[in-house]
Structure formats: C-alpha cells, structure tokens
Amino acid sequence: MDLQLKGKTVMVAAASKGMGYAIALQCAREGANVSMASRDHQAITAAAAKIAAETGARVQGYQFDAANGASIEQWVSATVSDFGNVSGLVVNAGGPPSGDFIDFTDADWQAAFELTLMSAVRLIRAALPSMLAAGSGSVLTITSSSVKEPIDILLLSNVMRSGVTALVKSLSQAYAAQNIRFNNLLPGLIDTDRLTTLNQKRAEALAISTNEVRQQQEAQLPMGRYGQPQEFANAAVFLLSNAASYITGTTLAVDGGKMKTVW
Template sequence: MDLGLKDKVVLVTAGSRGLGRAVATEYAREGAKVMLASRNEQELAKTAREIAAETGSQVEFVAADLSKRDAVDAVYAKVGERFGRLDVLVTNAGGPPAGTFDNFEDDVWEQTFQANLLNVVRLVRGALPYFRQVGGGRIVNITSTSIKQPIEGLILSNTFRAGINALAKSLSVELAPEGILVNTVAPGRIATDRITELDGLRAAATGLTQDDVRVGNERQIPIGRYGTPDEFARTAVFLGSYANTYVTGQAVLIDGGMVRAL
C-alpha cells in the first residue's frame, strides 16, 4: 500500500523520544520530510541526525516548550522557513504528573491545561492556514487509553486526554468538508521512558520490584506484553497518511487488547 507520504511535510511535537520519535521515524521511512519539536535541543539534534541517517529523509528540529503560546508560534515560523508547507500534524506532549485529586492545587491544573490541552488547540490553529493552502491535511493526536477507561492515579491525564478526544471529534466534523481528517491514537502500555517512570512510581508505592509491576501489567494485556514504539507508530502513521481517505473522528486504542470496554 502506498501511504501517499512521499515529500509530504509532517510536524511531530514531543518528537525527540518515545512515541513521538517512533512516529517521526515511520513518516521519514515513508519519504516524508519531518519537523520535530520538543524542549531539549541537544536531544532533538541527535534524534534528527539519527532519523535522517536511517531514512535518508530531511529531518529538521526546533527547541520549544509547547506549553507556551510563543513557542508554538516559533515552531510554525520554523516550519514556514524550512519547508513553506505542512501536510500532517501529530500532536503529542509530555505526560502530566501522576497523582490523585488531593495531590493537586489550581496551579498544577492550569499548567497541565496549557501543556496537554491548550497546546493542541494552538497547534491545530497554527496548522490550518498551511492545510488550507494545499487543500487538505491530516491531524493525529496522541492521547492515552484513559479516553476510554480512566487510569488510577493519573487524574490529570484522565481529564485532559478526554478533552483532546472531544476536541478531535468536533474538529473532524468541522474540518471534513475541507479535506482535513482528524483522528486520535491512544497508547496502552508502549515501552518508553514514560512507562518506565510510571512503573517505577508504582513499584515505590507498593514495595514491589519494577519487574513485578511490569509482569503484573502484562497479565492485564491479552497480547501478553508491552507494545513497542514501532508497533504504535505504524497505526498512527496510517491514520495520518494520504492512504487514509475515509477514517476521521475516530479514537484507536493501541493497547494489545488491554481495555475491555466495547
């Protein structure tokens, strides 16, 4: 299947590590040109170099804290300067702090709103003029299986991911007439630094070893193991490709069957 991505331009936020990096790599393998954005410039430069070396595609980067409006503007200035067009937006961000209701005052709620929901609004706003210039586009939002089944001890994530999902569904209706398809991908337990961190927190809280925590989690997954970032990326990239011409407004769980809800 031809994904129709050759020479398309893709912006992947939070793209230096983990899921964002894997998605960016998969786009580059398909011949797309990629812009990565996250905070640590050295890490971005290294990731961009490695993806370009593996795939032969053009990979650019811009250091930006995407919880800030100015930083989102700077990302689009760089997209304009380097590529002058945009065909696909992948919204991704660092995971919010773990905790329960009693752990957080307004300041943390507000910061998480900026970093994990308003960032998506701002990123979409910045992408639309580019999409309208070329007469279409693709948006893929990376969220979590918590959009279907809230996860214990992650109240901030549970709240704001649901907001992204509702935003994406609304956008899919508003933007379909313009040829812009909007979908959400929801990772369950894909082996990245974030999952190592969450397993570590669980181990510290329960007195179990980190391996025990992982084995316990794997028992909840019908496929019997954590997913790999590449497995996650293949589904995300299909939805955000030009082979996808009829799927929009959907949230696809990439979780090895972990969530039991219909």
C-alpha cells in the same frame, strides 16, 4: 501499500524519544519531510540527525515548549518557511504528573491544562492555515487509553486528554469538507520512558520491584506483552497518510487488546 507520504511535510511534537521519535522515524522511512520538535534542543537535534542519516529524508529538529503559545507559533512558522505547507501534524506532549486528587493544587491543574489541552489547541490552530492553503491535511493527537477507561493515578491526564478527544471530534466535523482529517490515537502500555517512570511510582507505592509491576501488567494484557513504539508508530503513520483518506473523527487504540470497553 503506498502511503503517499513521499515529499509531504509532517510535524511531530515531543519527538526526541519514545512514541514521538518512532513516528518521526517511520514518516521519514515513508519519504516524508519531517519537522520534529522537543523542549530539549540537544536531544532533538541529535534525534533528527540520526533519522536523516538512517533514511536519507529531509529532517529538521526544532526546540519548542508545548506549554508556550509563542514557542508553538515559532515552530510552525519555521517549518512552513523551511519546508512549505504542512500535510500532517502529530500533537504530542509529555503527560501531566500522577498523584491523588486531594494533593493537586490550582497550579497543578493549570499546568496540566496548558501542557495537555492548550498545547493541542495551539498546535492545531497554528498549523491549520497551512493545511487549508494546501487543500488537505491530517491531524493526529496522541492521547491515552484513559479517555475511555480512566487510570486511577493519572487524574490530570484523564481530564485533560478527554478534552483533547472532544476537540478532535468537533474539528473532524467542522473541517471534513475542506479535506482535513482529525483523529485520536490511544497508546496502551507502550514500552517507553514515560511508562518506566509511572511503573517506578507504582512500585514504590506497592513496595515491590519495577520488574514485578511489569510482570503483573503484562499478565493482564491479552497479548501478554508491552507494545513497542514502532508498533504504535505504524498505526500513527497510516492515519496520517492518504491511505486513511476516508477516516476522520475516530479514536483508535493501540493497546494489545487491554481495554474492555466496547466503544
């Protein structure tokens, strides 16, 4: 299937590793120009160079802070200057910390709000004029299965990512006539550094090894294993592409069948 991404410009946030990196790599493999960003300048520069060398695509790494509005605007402005109009945007950021409700302060809630919800608002708001000028575009937000089935130790994520999901649904209605699509992609247990960190905390709380945590989790998955970042990226690139031209306002789970909810 021709995903029709060749020559298109796709922005991928939080792309120095994990799911963001896998999405950037797959977009480049499809011939897209890739603007990828991360808070770590050295890491994102190395990641971009690696993808460019492997694929031959135009790839540029930029430093940005997802919780800082000015930094977001600078990244979008630099991308448009370097590549032209943006066709695709992947909204992604590291998740808020885990913990118990009683332990979170107002500062914790505000930080989660800035990192998770406002980063989505600001990224979309900054990139949207370019898409409107081009007459089309696709926005994909990476949220979490917690928006459908809350995760007990991820309260901050549960709340803020649910807000992102509502934002995307609203915008999908508002901009459908302008041929700009908005969708959510929900990772289940994808084998990334983020999952490793969460598993370490679970292991400490349960006084067991991280390997035992993984075995317990995989035993509960219908497919019997963690997902790989590349598998997640395949779904992401499809939704970004023109092959999904009649799909907007949807929330797709890539979770190996973990969730039991119907909707």
